[in-house]
Amino acid sequence: MIRSLAACACLVLAMVLQIWRDQGFPRRELDTQKVLYVRSPEVLKRLVLGFDALAADVYWIRAIQHYGGDRLDSGLPRRYELLYPLLDMTTSLDPYFNIAYRFGAIFLSEAYPGGPGRPDQAVAILRKGIAAQPGKWQYYHDIAFVHYFSMRDPVAAATWFRRAAAQPGAPNWLMPVAAAMLTQGSDRTSARFLWQQMLGADQEWLRRRATHALLQLDALDQIDRLQALIGSTPKPPGESYNWFWLVRSGRLLGVPLDPSGTPYELDPVTGRVTVAQRSLLFPLPKPMDPR
Amino acid sequence: MRAVRSIALNVFRESVRDRVPYNLVLFAVLLIGSSYLLAQLTAGQDVKIIKDLGLAATSVFGLFIAIFIGIGLVSKEVERRSIYALLAKPISRPQFIAGKYAGLVLTLAVNVAVMTAAMYAVLGYMTWIETPAFKASWEAPGTDPALLKAMALIFIELMLVTAIALFFSTFSSPILSAALTFGLYVAGSLNADLRNFEQVVDSRAAAWLARGLYHVLPDLSAFDIKTQVVHGLPVPAAYLWSTAAYGAAYIMALLLGTMVIFSKRDFK
Amino acid sequence: MSSAVHIEGLTKDYTVGFWGRRRYRALDRLALSIEPGEVFGFLGPNGAGKTTTLKLLMQLIFPTSGRAEILGRPVGDVAARRRIGYLPENPYFYDYLTAEELLTYFAQLLDVPAADRRRRVSTLLDRVGIGRERRFQLRKFSKGMVQRVGIAQALLNEPEVVFLDEPMSGLDPLGRRDVRALILELRDQGRTVFFSSHILADAEALCSRVAIIAGGRLAAIGRLGELAEFAVGGWELVVANLTPEALERFRPLTTRVTAIGAGRYTLELPLAQAPERLIPEIAATGAMLVSMNPVRETLEDFFVRRVAEAGAAERADTPERHHAGG
Numbered sequence: 001m002i003r004s005l006a007a008c009a010c011l012v013l014a015m016v017l018q019i020w021r022d023q024g025f026p027r028r029e030l031d032t033q034k035v036l037y038v039r040s041p042e043v044l045k046r047l048v049l050g051f052d053a054l055a056a057d058v059y060w061i062r063a064i065q066h067y068g069g070d071r072l073d074s075g076l077p078r079r080y081e082l083l084y085p086l087l088d089m090t091t092s093l094d095p096y097f098n099i100a101y102r103f104g105a106i107f108l109s110e111a112y113p114g115g116p117g118r119p120d121q122a123v124a125i126l127r128k129g130i131a132a133q134p135g136k137w138q139y140y141h142d143i144a145f146v147h148y149f150s151m152r153d154p155v156a157a158a159t160w161f162r163r164a165a166a167q168p169g170a171p172n173w174l175m176p177v178a179a180a181m182l183t184q185g186s187d188r189t190s191a192r193f194l195w196q197q198m199l200g201a202d203q204e205w206l207r208r209r210a211t212h213a214l215l216q217l218d219a220l221d222q223i224d225r226l227q228a229l230i231g232s233t234p235k236p237p238g239e240s241y242n243w244f245w246l247v248r249s250g251r252l253l254g255v256p257l258d259p260s261g262t263p264y265e266l267d268p269v270t271g272r273v274t275v276a277q278r279s280l281l282f283p284l285p286k287p288m289d290p291r
Numbered sequence: 292m293r294a295v296r297s298i299a300l301n302v303f304r305e306s307v308r309d310r311v312p313y314n315l316v317l318f319a320v321l322l323i324g325s326s327y328l329l330a331q332l333t334a335g336q337d338v339k340i341i342k343d344l345g346l347a348a349t350s351v352f353g354l355f356i357a358i359f360i361g362i363g364l365v366s367k368e369v370e371r372r373s374i375y376a377l378l379a380k381p382i383s384r385p386q387f388i389a390g391k392y393a394g395l396v397l398t399l400a401v402n403v404a405v406m407t408a409a410m411y412a413v414l415g416y417m418t419w420i421e422t423p424a425f426k427a428s429w430e431a432p433g434t435d436p437a438l439l440k441a442m443a444l445i446f447i448e449l450m451l452v453t454a455i456a457l458f459f460s461t462f463s464s465p466i467l468s469a470a471l472t473f474g475l476y477v478a479g480s481l482n483a484d485l486r487n488f489e490q491v492v493d494s495r496a497a498a499w500l501a502r503g504l505y506h507v508l509p510d511l512s513a514f515d516i517k518t519q520v521v522h523g524l525p526v527p528a529a530y531l532w533s534t535a536a537y538g539a540a541y542i543m544a545l546l547l548g549t550m551v552i553f554s555k556r557d558f559k
Numbered sequence: 560m561s562s563a564v565h566i567e568g569l570t571k572d573y574t575v576g577f578w579g580r581r582r583y584r585a586l587d588r589l590a591l592s593i594e595p596g597e598v599f600g601f602l603g604p605n606g607a608g609k610t611t612t613l614k615l616l617m618q619l620i621f622p623t624s625g626r627a628e629i630l631g632r633p634v635g636d637v638a639a640r641r642r643i644g645y646l647p648e649n650p651y652f653y654d655y656l657t658a659e660e661l662l663t664y665f666a667q668l669l670d671v672p673a674a675d676r677r678r679r680v681s682t683l684l685d686r687v688g689i690g691r692e693r694r695f696q697l698r699k700f701s702k703g704m705v706q707r708v709g710i711a712q713a714l715l716n717e718p719e720v721v722f723l724d725e726p727m728s729g730l731d732p733l734g735r736r737d738v739r740a741l742i743l744e745l746r747d748q749g750r751t752v753f754f755s756s757h758i759l760a761d762a763e764a765l766c767s768r769v770a771i772i773a774g775g776r777l778a779a780i781g782r783l784g785e786l787a788e789f790a791v792g793g794w795e796l797v798v799a800n801l802t803p804e805a806l807e808r809f810r811p812l813t814t815r816v817t818a819i820g821a822g823r824y825t826l827e828l829p830l831a832q833a834p835e836r837l838i839p840e841i842a843a844t845g846a847m848l849v850s851m852n853p854v855r856e857t858l859e860d861f862f863v864r865r866v867a868e869a870g871a872a873e874r875a876d877t878p879e880r881h882h883a884g885g
Contacts (some may be wrong), residue, residue, distance in 0.1 A: 046481055046484075049476075049477060049480045049481070050350075050480045050511070051347045051350075052518060053347075053517055053521055054340075054344060057336070057343050060333065060336065061329075061333055065332070094518060096519075096522040096524065098430065098522075099336055293670070294667075294668055297664060297667040297668055298668075301664055305653065308655040309655070371651045373652055374619075375614075375645075375647035375650070376645065376646075376647055376650060376652065376665070376712060377668075378617065378618070378619060379617045379640060379643070379644075379645035379647075380640060380665060381638065381640040381641045381668070381669065382668055383637055557620040558614070558619045559573075559620070
């Protein structure tokens with residue numbers, strides 16, 4: 001009895017000594033979270049002997065914790081350097097791990113300091129997903145988003161949206177989005193081409209949308225021509241911009257109407273042509289600033 | 292046949308008294324505990340992970356039982372000499388082997404059945420508490436009956452490993468049997484490399500050898516359909532049947548070989 | 560009438576040595592027959608081949624040459640095994656089972672009908688003296704109790720021939736007496752008993768015939784009474800109040816003198832020295848004759864002598880062979 005108590009007392013003493021020593025000599029934490037013991041997916045696949053999906057789950061949890069940990073960590077410089085390797089491992093172990101590709105891409109493309117800001121890695125991981133499951137339209141869609149949001153390249157985004165739309169089971173709003181992207185990227189020819197294809201669609205709302213979009217494209221073209229016209233006609237000094245001196249100078253036959261029949265507005269100060277607010281075509285799609 | 296049944300039931304009784312069923316308790320604790328923790332950690336993937344964990348744990352626990360009881364099935368009896376009194380009874384040596392094998396298979400069957408039920412119970416609970424909108428995003432239903440396909444193949448794989456362990460147990464010591472059985476398990480799980488050897492090596496002889504090994508070694512990786520089932524991918528019935536038949540044929544070969552070796556043995 | 564057990568030319572070689580090059584002959588051309596109803600003793604020192612013979616009869620090992628039959632069927636015949644019982648040496652049974660469970664399990668394997676099983680198990684356990692302990696797991700049993708269970712399991716199927724390997728081992732004197740009584744009971748029931756032992760007293764008490772085996776070879780076989788050496792070999796006198804002078808006078812006539820203490824001595828006389836002429840002379844010195852017995856060579860002496868002879872013969876035959884102590 002005494003001996004049992006003595007044994008417990010010694011153990012408690014050992015613990016107390018450990019706490020006291022740790023306080024006096026804090027140990028450098030080997031940052032185990034940041035160590036990736038096995039870097040090669042092929043090796044790991046063999047090591048886990050058929051329990052690939054479970055190992056994938058473990059790496060997925062590690063990926064989330066790594067991302068969350070670095071994101072929430074207000075101290076050390078955050079580099080998220082293990083995020084792509086962990087996601088790569090996860091998806092190599094389980095190529096059907098849908099969420100790993102999709103959320104992974106979101107995390108990877110998130111701009112610094114919220115994330116590593118690596119849209120190229122996001123695209124890479126999604127392409128891996130496509131290699132494993134070529135028919136999954138969501139992966140193409142996600143790549144398109146990465147191009148649009150992170151890389152500010154709406155034309156590339158449109159290409160990927162079109163590819164997504166071509167996959168089996170793809171929803172029918174992908175094509176309109178592709179076309180809208182092209183317009184944003186100032187590639188009106190391709191946009192027009194896409195919208196014209198949609199004029200023959202089954203759904204009523206799609207046909208109306210296409211018609212509307214085509215009119216907007218026409219409006220944009222007209223605005224460009226009007227803008228060029230204004231630029232090339234010398235303005236009488238002291239006057240603000242208006243349509244009448246253009247008409248008087250013979251360049252225009254009358255106040256120009258937009259394709260929906262509403263007159264264009266000319267800003268008196270800047271000389272910029274826009275559609276009227278009350279026009280059916282308002283607002284016109286704006287081109288995206290490449291960054 | 293009655294002798295085989297008596298021996299089988301005795302093996303089952305021994306495993307119960309050796310407290311093998313406690314592993315079921317451990318399994319249940321593992322699964323239930325994980326399901327609670329995982330919800331915090333995995334961004335909505337807990338059902339997938341529970342399925343992965345349940346199938347993997349069933350496989351691993353079953354593997355331990357198959358190997359550690361399998362290697363002792365015969366060697367323990369011979370070493371302790373309880374086999375002397377047994378073989379003096381009107382049973383043939385092949386009947387003895389069949390009875391021992393059937394007993395361990397029965398133990399494994401009960402184990403796998405209980406684990407399957409426990410896994411479905413946990414999945415059922417997780418499905419019940421989840422919103423329908425969220426459930427619509429799942430690739431496969433929570434209590435997906437396709438999981439039974441994976442469990443069935445896992446069970447046949449365990450039967451095959453048991454037959455391997457029994458085979459070695461008739462002529463080697465327990466430690467050696469364990470090592471050899473585990474070695475064959477690893478080789479059988481990694482045999483994809485053997486199949487594709489010719490793409491990696493230039494030598495034709497080596498490629499042929501690898502191909503030969505691929506066919507001779509037990510093809511255990513074929514029994515692993517866990518990933519497909521968890522992601523809701525289809526598994527054709529023909530695949531299931533042909534793999535099961537392969538398992539049955541290989542098991543028969545091992546059992547018959549075991550009987551041959553055992554029938555010729557001297558018990559010193 | 561065919562014999563219960565018939566052995567002809569039975570030989571067993573083991574290979575020893577790392578590459579299995581040397582051969583060790585555990586049993587050399589054993590031949591004997593046992594008639595139904597006999598209690599046959601199979602005697603020999605440790606390592607003589609007794610257990611090897613029994614294992615060959617149970618087909619736990621396979622002979623190098625020769626053959627054996629039990630109840631007219633070749634050894635290994637499964638149907639014949641329904642009619643025999645076997646107790647191995649130093650038996651071990653499944654220690655996680657209770658005595659009752661073990662016997663019930665074996666009874667199932669012996670195809671004892673379910674209706675009879677319980678009764679037979681219970682009766683046998685009573686007969687071998689296992690009482691309440693029958694509900695305990697065998698791992699809690701002492702060696703002697705395991706031995707009793709072993710005897711019980713050998714009798715489950717009411718066998719015609721019972722093979723017992725060292726049935727007395729592990730038993731205290733009470734237990735040994737019980738087993739002796741049991742063997743006699745089996746004989747009275749008309750069963751054949753073949754038992755091996757190195758305890759000669761048991762053989763003397765029970766056996767109708769014995770075989771003596773040493774070094775793998777049969778050294779002698781026959782009825783105890785007939786083995787010729789059991790004739791009188793001398794005389795033993797126990798004398799009291801013998802004075803030292805008288806002792807010295809008679810000492811040359813004796814083969815051996817043992818002092819038992821305070822004037823008492825045991826005098827061993829050779830056969831030729833007729834004791835009836837010596838006794839009056841002893842009495843004349845004032846000593847008292849306590850007892851006089853003829854000395855027969857006991858089974859033990861016979862045994863020791865024949866074993867030594869067999870050893871010598873073996874060494875002469877095969878100079879390079881040696882025991883592996885098996």
